[in-house]
Amino acid sequence: MDAVPPNGDRLLHMLGALANPHRLRIVAALASRRNYVSQLARDLGISRPLLHMHLQRLESAGLVSGVLEVSADGKAMKYFEVAPFTVALTPTTVAEAASTLTPDPPEAKD
Template structure:
């Protein structure tokens, strides 16, 4: 992100990452406290595999971060926490970001357009 806001491609990636109900719930849950994968999966009622898929997407755009820690019994636990962020979405933000969009090659998805379903 620049001082004036995200580039067009960054904005698409951020919006794409947040355009899923599971990922919105993950960010909301991590807002309260950091959590490890199994704990968060139980809390949200989704499988660990599905949770990890969504966490990777959120981590790729910088909305969450992860740290690997050892429990008292020596088990590796990956903790996730939400990183502070603020994205202002307004006509002015979009107008500033639009000129910086990459020109897609025909047939290539644009950032944030993976064609996924919730």
């Protein structure tokens, strides 16, 4: 099954979310298995607040998803996993995405 090319605004959002080394490492770490925030922060060697910021950006772009679970001892833990996504960048897909951009999208202001 071929992936449906994202519209221009969605493509910018996805690429913007991936345009950071921490976020690339987060996606890479979650590619093999889901993980909870504290363990993921330890594995990546970054603070939980910084990790949360990056996870929020990835989640808003639809690249990861999180779910809050309660452990057997009653501790709330938020688990994240990679959401299924495919981004195929070819001149044609970029042209198709560009034709669907909204005027002056928010990412263009960054």
